[in-house]
Amino acid sequence: MNVTAGTYESSDCLIRLSPSTTRKVIVESIVFDQFGDAIQRVLNDTLDQYGVSAVQVECFDKGALDYTVRARLITALKRGGYIE
């Protein structure tokens, strides 16, 4: 089952989680050149922190700041039952 959190609006991002046996993190961003690595890092660090390794994370970003990306991911993980 896919779960989402966030919106594809300016300064926000939409996170979509789908089942996977390994961790996959995919980032699309209007500021990919400037911040693609930074977004990837926030997503991975957050997954590490919550010990989630088997999930596919897609992030469709429209210029969200780090704390927004992180909050959207945590919400999606909770909605999907990946974490409490």
Added chain:
Amino acid sequence: MPPVFCHSLEELFQHIDIHKHKHLSFHHHLRNGDFVMNTVLRHYRDEQVEGLHLHPSSIFPSYTMLLELLERGQIASVTTNYLNGPVAQWISEHGLPGELKMQTHGGRARSIIDGRDRIDVAYLAAPAVDAMGNAVGYLGQHRCGSLGYAVADSQHAGITVLVTDTVLSDPITDPEIQGVDVDYVVIVDAIGDPDGIVSGTTSITTHPIGVRIASLTVAALDAIGAIREGFSFQSGAGGVSLRVTDELSKIMRQRHITASFFSGGITGHHVAMLEAGLVDRLYDVQCFDLAAVDSLARNDRHIPISASRYANPADPDQVIADLDVVILGATEVDLDFNVNVTTDSHGVLIGGSGGHSDTASESQVTVIVSPLMRGRLPLIKDRVTTITTKGEHVDLIVTERGIAVHPERVDLKAKLEQTTLPVMTIETLQAIAHSYTGKPVDPPLGERIIGVVEDRTYEILDNIHQKK
């Protein structure tokens, strides 16, 4: 001798050999409502004229025939002051067989007058023309107001063609374009679409960040003593600029201060201040809305001016030589106060100087107003992607989180530091932005240089790179 009147472009091309003349100019006063450029260029497409060098004063998204000619490889070079939309995107991605040259409004007029830029045929949309070929922009079926950007073309082109849908039976007594300069008048059904002619961006911002920037700007202007009897002022038609103008008007009313003139692009907000006696004259190179067009037609103190008189440094009557304060925007600024309004942070063409560098160069005080961050992109770069206006011409940068003063303006800095305004170094301002966004990784520019930014002095300010 009066010009030759033609009743179609087909008839015109019986007089002019379409294949012989490659340097063509147009003005952009009809903006996205312009029919003239597309209609004229359709003939060049159909006749498969190659090696064109176009000199439109600006390029708007609706100028789709230009895109078609680019795709067919018929255009060698483009010289303009501003471009956005699909043409800008295409040139960023593909470049040109020749060169893209980005000029300023004053620099374009100067260059045409000096003969550095040769115009073979100027195709000029003219809202109202009389039997002698005299023309104004504030009368007719499709009025645009001032024709300021077309005047140098009309005087210096090899062949000057007016395209109109309104021929007046009464003579025009004080024309912007003189009939003696006109060779042909082509009568068409419509030169434009009224909905696209007015820019529609002329409302005062209510966005909290814009409001904050505007009130800091006005407070800073007050602190440096700029709001005084007889001061002169220019602001664009952007929402923040208009809010600055609006807040200024309140202070001027309270203190009974009258400004000497406003210059540049004129809106209904400027007109209201003229009519309220808050400003003595409007020098109008471009009308942004119908209120401005109507005012130009009826008010003697609302004066249409040519781009040369507006901003050509070699023009003895240059209006902005007397400018005290200008408010300008920025896509990016850098630690040396250079400003970019030509490309975005991805290196794609999104605009151009227009009068940015002109007014910044001349004005006693140049204020850049901008949000400190747009989305995740911080305003202040170590080095701007493209230099549109040199940092030496910029005095204040006002953002919602702080004001940076150019280090050489110790006079302004001393006055601002006597207030409670958030004055800080540009490095501090940049660090504040980075504390939210992180430091962006600048995408490498494409290796191929596709064009240049040329200042009004003819100095090449920067190269424009192909988008990778």
